[in-house]
Amino acid sequence: MEDETADKKEKSGCSEFGKCLEILNLMLDNEASKDQEKYLTSHIEKCIVCFQQYEVEKEIRVLIKTKIKNQPVPQDLASNIRSKVFEKA
Numbered sequence: 001m002e003d004e005t006a007d008k009k010e011k012s013g014c015s016e017f018g019k020c021l022e023i024l025n026l027m028l029d030n031e032a033s034k035d036q037e038k039y040l041t042s043h044i045e046k047c048i049v050c051f052q053q054y055e056v057e058k059e060i061r062v063l064i065k066t067k068i069k070n071q072p073v074p075q076d077l078a079s080n081i082r083s084k085v086f087e088k089a
């Protein structure tokens with residue numbers, strides 16, 4: 001997992017990634033149900049892919065909120081942040 005060459009594979013290394021991402025976004029928007037919250041919380045303890053994704057999405061929200069006050073947010077901001085974080089990971 002720490003291997004740099006595994007970086008691309010890691011992104012799709014979770015078989016439930018689509019589902020996790022959906023719940024993750026709900027959770028960060030405070031719209032997830034208790035069951036969904038429980039599922040994701042225990043899932044990211046075991047799944048590094050979703051844990052990283054969770055951290056990234058959290059960061060994106062903070063950054064967007066900060067930026068939005070002063071200037072328009074470029075549409076590709078989120079994907080820029082995502083690729084930066086995954087490069088470092």
Ligand SMILES: [Zn+2]
Pocket residue numbers: 014015016017020043047048049050051
């Ligand atoms: Zn996962």
